[in-house]
Amino acid sequence: MFEAFQIGPLFIWTRLVFVLVGVWLFAEFFLRLAQSANLSLQHFQEHGLWYVIAFILGERLIAVVAEYQVYLKDPARIPILWDGGFSFLGGAIGIGIVLWFATREHRAIFLHWLDALVPATTLGLVFSWLGSFFSGQAYGRPTDAFWGITYDAMNVRYAVPIHPVQLYEAVFYFFLTFLLLIIRKKAKRVGSETLVGIVCASVATFLFESFRGDFSIPVFATQLDFFILMLLFLSLGLMFVVELKLTERGFLLYQAALGISVTGYLFLRPWLDLETFELRISQLLSLLALLVTIVYVVVERRRYPHL
Secondary structure (H helix, E strand, C coil): CCCEEEECCEEEEHHHHHHHHHHHHHHHHHHHHHHHCCCCCHHHHHCHHHHHHHHHHHHHHHHHHHCHHHHHHCHHHCCCCCCCCCCHHHHHHHHHHHHHHHCCCCCCCHHHHHHHHHHHHHHHHHHHHHHHHHHCCCCECECCCCCCECCCCCCCCCCCCECCHHHHHHHHHHHHHHHHHHHHHHCCCCCHHHHHHHHHHHHHHHHHHHHECCCCCEEEECHHHHHHHHHHHHHHHHHHHCHHHCCHHHHHHHHHHHHHHHHHHHHHHHHCCCCCEEEEHHHHHHHHHHHHHHHHHHHHHHHCCCC
């Protein structure tokens, strides 16, 4: 484990070094992909400061939420950006938010930009997870497998071999990046990289997170919750598909019925005797990302059938 190292008077966090390498490769790769797709890069010069701020805030915010127990005990650490607490995925999400606002008036739709952003993000995540491995963060749970590793560190609560879940993630995103580049060359419709990338990453995250052994925000769910969630997103997708065919009154009634149904279920849920099981917050978010991506790509393709 190399959580940090010292060069003269400088104390450098190992994970921060990997994150910075990932950021550099992410930015270079993203700009090259955007340029190869003939997307205008002028807004990066016009709003460059906003992109930097969004990336830093996104990285820090997600990292603080993920390790909320640490920062609740020592809130003074929250503004200390150089303590190694960063989430590369949070930074990429911040970039995506600013990108959506900055390109609303462009000829290219936001899905074009996502097709460049997703492969660049998967490449950056490779180095982010490698940094987590060497620094002993986001560690796994105990295992009897021969490839289990042992950390001798205060921040790892196990003294026995554990799953190197960080390496699982790094290897997965490495191969996913190459897969997305192949799809980029062969795809005939916009959104192919976005759909395959986020769906694969969501499924892998849900599976790999079950090997995690560090603390996380627990979520207690039931099978009915997932069924209702699936119906909700299918209903949202249907709503967008039939939006142009509905009258204004019909559209409002459709939204009202959907809202009343969801609210009613949330109200009745505490009284339902259902078996619950515990998930990590990242697993729940991965499912949400999967469903939102499918609905969004389908809707955008229907809206722009020529792309």
